[in-house]
Amino acid sequence: MAYIGGRAPLFETRISGGRVCDGHGDLLADDVYLLDDGPRVLDCIEFDPRLRYVDVIADVAFLAMDLERLGAPELADVFLAAYQEAAGDHFPSTLVDFYWAARAVVRAEVACLRADQEQDLRPARSQAGAAGLLAMAQRHLQRARVLLVVVSGLPGTGKSALAAALGERMGWPVLRSDEIRRELVDPGHRGPLLAAELPGAYGAEVSARTYAALLERAGTALGLGQPVLVDATFAGPDSRGAVEELAARTTSELVVLDCRCPAQLAATRMRARLAAGTDVSGADESVARAMAATAAGQWAGALEVDTSGTLQHSVEQVLASGLLPPVPGPVAGPVAGPTAAAAGRSAGR
DSSP, X not given: OXXXXXXXXXXXXXXXXXXXXXOOSSOXXXXXXXXXXXXXXXXXXXXXXXXXXXXXXXXXXXXXXXXHHTTOHHHHHHHHHHHHHHHTOOOOHHHHHHHHHHHHHXXXXXXXHHHHHOOSSHHHHHHHHHHHHHHHHHHHHHHTOOEEEXXXXXXXXXXXXXXXXXXXXXXXXXXXXXXXXXXXXXXXXXXXXXXXTSTTTTSHHHHHHXXXXXXXXXXXXXXXXXXXXXXXXXXXXXXXHHHHHHHXXXXXXXXXXXXXXXXXXXXXXXXXXXXXXXXSOOOXXXXXXXXXXXXXOSOTTOEEEEOSSOHHXXXXXXXXXXXXXXXXXXXXXXXXXXXXXXXXXXXXX
């Protein structure tokens, strides 16, 4: 229910886009016949039209689920990709996994009913099939989780590099506070956002506006079923409370990664970044000290990530924690549209 509860914008978009229609309702591989003059799909649910009027993805996911059940998960991926290309249908991968899991549970229930009704050796096979289907449903429910992943830490701790790497690995958009801050105070320019050149750029008023815009964009993505990574310091209790409220309001799962490294290493990174002049962040040691002075301390429930080593090591720490779902397959990527387009992926540490 958590997925449904927070995804009203996604379902409204699916309805208004004509993606909910009179479909099949029970699309299995046995229902598809490949004839000389083209494919035929038979045996739709006729006794109750309410079971046929579904999102197209529900029918598509039903057939993909059955292909996986039959031992052809790669063919399921090919089928989903082919559907998306042919239909021009843009959807988050979480929506497919949500319906995939729901359909697997339906088939598990059917297998259990058959096990109760049959008197020969089929009950044992039906029970084994139900167990496999429930395991499949669990795997896809893990992938259907809509996560709000906060990558926090003081300047120079490597949070932007980690967020960008995780975004690339998971196929999720990354929303970076430095880029939004630039839009607000110095739009259209390149290079570091230097506090010395733009007084107030890192002040309380601009920071409040930055975080408000950041969380508004994150909320749009989450409402559309798109997990998102948010790259920002989140040092103060107000900003932390706001992101926790957003996760609750969108019934999304909040994951907080707290990047830590020795202060000397962070200072070295900041100096190198400013000297290169290629990253939007203009935070220097004075900005870092100011942020540290007002920081609220350890964020309850956060995973502390040691970023003093290689970026790959930091990524492996996060993936090994089990806080993120398994890396998704090649089927559906981030939601197409302005939310994904606005999400920047910067590798600046």
